[in-house]
Amino acid sequence: MSTPPLASGPQGPAALRPLLDTVLDALDGGRTARGGPLPAGGPAAVAARMRDALGETLPDEGDPHALHTLVHALAEGSADPADPLCTAHLHCPPLAVAAAADLAASALNPSLDSWDQAPAASALEALVTRDLAREAGLADAVVTTGGTESNQLALLLARETHPGLRLVCGANAHHSLPRAAWLLGLPDPVVVPAPTGTLDPAALHTALTGLGGPRGSVLVAATAGTTDAGLIDPLPEIAGLCAAHGARLHIDAAHGGSLLFSDRHRDKLTGLEAAHTVTLDLHKLGWQPLAAGILAVRHPRDLAVLDRRADYLNADDDTEAGLPDLLGRSLRTSRRPDILKIAVTLRTLGRRGLATLVDQVCARAREFADLIHHHPGFDLHDRPTISTVLFRPSGACDEAVAAARRTLLTGGRAVLGRARLGDRLWLKATLLNPAVRPDDLAALLKLVEGSTPR
Numbered sequence: 001m002s003t004p005p006l007a008s009g010p011q012g013p014a015a016l017r018p019l020l021d022t023v024l025d026a027l028d029g030g031r032t033a034r035g036g037p038l039p040a041g042g043p044a045a046v047a048a049r050m051r052d053a054l055g056e057t058l059p060d061e062g063d064p065h066a067l068h069t070l071v072h073a074l075a076e077g078s079a080d081p082a083d084p085l086c087t088a089h090l091h092c093p094p095l096a097v098a099a100a101a102d103l104a105a106s107a108l109n110p111s112l113d114s115w116d117q118a119p120a121a122s123a124l125e126a127l128v129t130r131d132l133a134r135e136a137g138l139a140d141a142v143v144t145t146g147g148t149e150s151n152q153l154a155l156l157l158a159r160e161t162h163p164g165l166r167l168v169c170g171a172n173a174h175h176s177l178p179r180a181a182w183l184l185g186l187p188d189p190v191v192v193p194a195p196t197g198t199l200d201p202a203a204l205h206t207a208l209t210g211l212g213g214p215r216g217s218v219l220v221a222a223t224a225g226t227t228d229a230g231l232i233d234p235l236p237e238i239a240g241l242c243a244a245h246g247a248r249l250h251i252d253a254a255h256g257g258s259l260l261f262s263d264r265h266r267d268k269l270t271g272l273e274a275a276h277t278v279t280l281d282l283h284k285l286g287w288q289p290l291a292a293g294i295l296a297v298r299h300p301r302d303l304a305v306l307d308r309r310a311d312y313l314n315a316d317d318d319t320e321a322g323l324p325d326l327l328g329r330s331l332r333t334s335r336r337p338d339i340l341k342i343a344v345t346l347r348t349l350g351r352r353g354l355a356t357l358v359d360q361v362c363a364r365a366r367e368f369a370d371l372i373h374h375h376p377g378f379d380l381h382d383r384p385t386i387s388t389v390l391f392r393p394s395g396a397c398d399e400a401v402a403a404a405r406r407t408l409l410t411g412g413r414a415v416l417g418r419a420r421l422g423d424r425l426w427l428k429a430t431l432l433n434p435a436v437r438p439d440d441l442a443a444l445l446k447l448v449e450g451s452t453p454r
């Protein structure tokens with residue numbers, strides 16, 4: 001067998017072009033075979049189809065059709081965030097231009113652990129991360145695999161500068177925050193009630209007063225865009241309390257951070273600039289393929305705790321001779337240039353283009369909420385702050401709400417999320433698809449109506 005072609009080098013483009021046609025063809029065929037937002041039949045049917053498509057994982061002889069077969073099977077069995085009825089999670093339909101840029105990253109394969117593996121990518125990352133941090137009112141940023149890693153890193157940076165650190169977060173905080181405290185060997189976090197879905201400043205004041213301790217030994221984590229309801233904690237009040245009590249402030253803006261791009265919605269993030277660290281995540285409301293996380297920091301020196309020496313990557317004499325030292329830009333070693341697709345997207349759409357997308361999904365969510373509000377068969381939880389809408393069939397018990405969601409999932413007809421708020425179970429629509437039309441939302445409600453057991 002001849003050597004399989006490489007993705008880069010002189011033969012790369014010629015080898016990739018027909019393969020791309022194969023991939024695009026398989027994506028289209030798989031989507032058509034699926035015929036809806038996700039595959040019908042539930043987990044057993046999907047697993048059986050995938051088992052058939054895969055056959056033997058490592059056959060003695062290779063199969064030249066494997067690319068088409070497996071991409072087709074993956075597309076057929078995917079929950080497609082570009083389908084208007086796929087609205088459960090912060091799972092965005094990626095922009096075509098971002099996916100295309102990601103192909104270049106895969107083909108060239110720069111690895112951001114040393115300059116000699118990623119000369120241009122490392123320069124691009126340094127420029128774009130700093131500019132993104134400035135959008136949030138901070139000084140520098142590092143690229144992560146998403147909100148979870150950004151939150152972990154924020155806690156690590158705080159712990160390294162403030163031994164004995166204690167995390168204080170709302171009951172509405174993302175699960176990755178208490179988990180990061182566990183991972184880092186910190187004491188259990190103090191969890192402040194958030195009965196209405198946002199962190200209660202009076203309860204935070206009580207918690208901070210009770211904790212005392214030296215300045216900086218408490219890290220308060222607030223949320224700008226909760227996972228369940230897209231709510232934004234009262235950031236200015238929280239920042240004021242942190243300043244008064246000498247606590248550090250981390251803001252998890254994994255969900256809401258992209259409101260910064262919109263003139264119409266940016267004010268909702270007032271207070272973000274007071275944080276010591278901010279989690280951003282462009283694979284949510286930034287229309288990037290996974291992964292596109294960012295952790296922004298107020299002081300570039302905060303990142304110094306990540307510095308490490310490994311002679312094969314950043315020998316002292318190389319650094320002294322001017323080779324950029326990249327090991328301190330992440331906890332990972334080998335690292336994809338996720339910054340490329342982000343930079344391409346920012347430049348291609350510009351601030352106005354991104355703002356239009358943000359404004360569109362927020363407007364669609366408001367329209368959907370209005371539709372629900374005026375529908376006699378549904379209860380609306382509240383008007384959306386970003387683009388999450390919680391609703392439930394009127395008079396249905398929690399079990400019926402949960403069953404309706406599962407019926408739609410296993411029938412392959414709609415992907416809705418679920419959230420528990422105010423002691424009731426709600427259906428959750430997180431609208432991240434700017435192409436969704438009002439008709440689609442009306443159709444979604446009809447599907448829920450027809451699937452709720454009475």
Ligand SMILES: Cc1ncc(COP(=O)(O)O)c(C=O)c1O
Pocket residue numbers: 090145146147148149151174176223225226227252253254255281293
């Ligand atoms: C507020 C918030 N923070 C963090 C995360 C974790 O992000 P990721 O899944 O990219 O790790 C999420 C995920 O939904 C989130 O909603």
